Amino acid sequence: MRDYLDLLKTANQEAIRARRAETAALLAQPKKGFLRFREPYESLRHLHARVTDYSTEAVTIGLAEELGEADLGLVHEAMQSFMPWRKGPFKVFGVDIDAEWQSWRKWNRLLPALPDLAGKVVADIGCNNGYYMFRMLPHKPRCVVGLEPFLQHYYCFKTLRRLAKADELFIELMGVEDVPLFSSCFDVVFLMGIIYHRISPVEMLREIRAAMRPGGVLIIESQAIPGEAPVALFPEERYAKVPGTYFVPTANCLRNWLLRTGFTEVEIFCCHPMSSEEQRKTAWMTFESYEDFLDPHNPALTVEGYPAPLRVFLRAVNP
Ligand SMILES: C[S@@+](CC[C@H](N)C(=O)[O-])C[C@H]1O[C@@H](n2cnc3c(N)ncnc32)[C@H](O)[C@@H]1O
Numbered sequence: 001m002r003d004y005l006d007l008l009k010t011a012n013q014e015a016i017r018a019r020r021a022e023t024a025a026l027l028a029q030p031k032k033g034f035l036r037f038r039e040p041y042e043s044l045r046h047l048h049a050r051v052t053d054y055s056t057e058a059v060t061i062g063l064a065e066e067l068g069e070a071d072l073g074l075v076h077e078a079m080q081s082f083m084p085w086r087k088g089p090f091k092v093f094g095v096d097i098d099a100e101w102q103s104w105r106k107w108n109r110l111l112p113a114l115p116d117l118a119g120k121v122v123a124d125i126g127c128n129n130g131y132y133m134f135r136m137l138p139h140k141p142r143c144v145v146g147l148e149p150f151l152q153h154y155y156c157f158k159t160l161r162r163l164a165k166a167d168e169l170f171i172e173l174m175g176v177e178d179v180p181l182f183s184s185c186f187d188v189v190f191l192m193g194i195i196y197h198r199i200s201p202v203e204m205l206r207e208i209r210a211a212m213r214p215g216g217v218l219i220i221e222s223q224a225i226p227g228e229a230p231v232a233l234f235p236e237e238r239y240a241k242v243p244g245t246y247f248v249p250t251a252n253c254l255r256n257w258l259l260r261t262g263f264t265e266v267e268i269f270c271c272h273p274m275s276s277e278e279q280r281k282t283a284w285m286t287f288e289s290y291e292d293f294l295d296p297h298n299p300a301l302t303v304e305g306y307p308a309p310l311r312v313f314l315r316a317v318n319p
Contacts, residue, residue, distance in 0.1 A: 004143040004170045007121060010184045016172070019181075023173045027151075037155035040078035044159055047071060049093070052164050057089060057104035059134040061164045064094025082156040084285040087131040092163065100285035102278050103131045106192065106221065106311075113269045113315045115217040117141040120187035123211070125176050126194040130157040133169050141188075143168050149175040176204055182211040192221035196239075196248050205261040212318040218263065223248050224271070224312040230256045233306060240293035240302040240309060251312040263316035270313035 005013055027034050049062030064072065075093045088099025117139035124133050127146030136144055146169070148154050154173050161169050172178070176194060189212055198204045208218065223240075225233050225248050232247040239245035249257070251268045258266045279290040295301040300308050 001143060001167055004121070004145055007143065008182065008185045012181045012183065016181050019174065019178075020172070027173075034151065036081065037151055040081035041155045041159045043074055044078050044163060047075070047093075047163055048165055049163050052166075054134045054137045057102075058091045058096070059088070059131060059160075060091045061160060062093040067093050078159060082129070082152060082159070084287060085129070085156075085282075086285060087128045088284070090129075090131070090160070092160070097284050098282040099131075100279055100282060100289055104135075105278050107132060107135050109270045109272070110219055110221070110313055113219065113267070113313065114139070115188055115219075115315075117188060121145075121185060121213075122188045122190070123147065123182070123186045124190045124192075125179070125208070126192070127157065127171065128153045130160060130169060130171065132190060132192070133157075134160070134164070134166065137166065137168065141168060143170060145186075146171040147174045147176065147178065149173060176208070179204075179207045179211045184211070184213055186212050187216050189216065189218045190220075191218065193223075195220065195222045195254070196245050199246050201247055201249075202257050202261060205257055205263075209262055209318050214318060216318045218258075218316045218318070219313070220254070220258070220316065221311060221313045222254060223274075223309040224251055224254065225307045226250070226310055227307075228252060235304065235306060238304060239306055240290075240304075241288070242293075248306075248309070251310075251314070254312060254314060258314060258316045262319070264319045265315075265317040267315045268312060269315055271310055274309050274311055 050066050051063050053060040076095050079095050079097055085097050085099040087101050087103045088097050090097040117136055119142050122141045122144040124146045127133055127148045130146055133144045133146055148171055157171050189208055195201045227250045230252040232249040232253050234247055235245055239248055251271055255266050255268055276291040281289045294308055295303055302308055
């Protein structure tokens with residue numbers, strides 16, 4: 001498929017195409033901040049993988065034996081330019097990229113609630129480097145559209161997509177605030193690791209529902225605080241050292257937000273504590289990670305003294 005937009009008759013095509021043109025003009029400028037990701041993307045333009053496998057923990061794109069030494073060097077260098085790798089693992093022409101997150105764990109947790117993706121138009125909002133989009137491919141979606149506003153992840157995904165020739169996957173350099181451009185477009189929406197970063201989570205859910213087709217399914221995953229009461233924590237400044245964290249709900253609070261924005265069949269299907277096995281410093285992400293975010297004397301608390309995060313998963317339907 002050349003352009004997924006041809007499928008989305010109800011999208012604001014004019015505005016989306018105008019945004020793309022603006023983005024392309026912006027990124028064509030020879031600015032250092034753009035070139036540091038654009039150059040590695042361009043350096044691998046001539047490479048395409050013969051073998052891919054998206055069915056195991058590490059998304060595999062190409063085997064080492066497909067390339068000569070010079071090209072293997074280029075791949076290694078390009079992959080290093082996309083550090084820090086947050087989501088993964090990936091194995092790219094034999095280069096093992098052990099990302100901060102063991103993202104396959106999240107994928108395995110949502111599998112029991114995964115709607116049938118076959119032939120569906122899917123959105124992954126805040127898709128990062130596209131780890132989950134690749135994992136969706138064995139389920140045969142018609143297309144998956146990732147929205148991701150950060151240049152590092154955008155170019156990283158574009159590089160992986162081109163190496164993999166994954167023609168069903170697309171990305172826009174956009175954020176969840178651009179969702180109103182996609183009125184009644186998506187059969188399935190993934191919103192994972194986003195909602196606690198939004199200053200108006202309920203308004204966002206309303207906009208996301210409007211971007212879904214009737215009968216569409218939302219899979220939402222979030223940080224959460226423990227407890228049964230339908231309340232949210234609102235940190236004074238940071239939560240687990242992360243700035244830009246607003247409402248951290250309990251699972252029941254998130255359930256109520258979904259119900260109050262008109263979703264039905266809302267189901268909490270998984271809830272688990274975070275762990276430093278799942279999110280940790282690696283050779284490909286050398287900054288602080290989960291264990292640095294907790295009170296060293298009491299792992300039930302964050303360094304700020306708030307309850308340490310759980311992760312919750314909900315499934316909801318746009319009636
Ligand atoms: C915590 S990560 C979650 C990544 C992935 N969805 C997951 O669950 O593993 C948040 C992602 O959202 C992206 N992001 C930041 N601002 C955003 C926005 N306004 N709209 C959509 N995504 C955003 C970040 O760049 C990052 O890739």
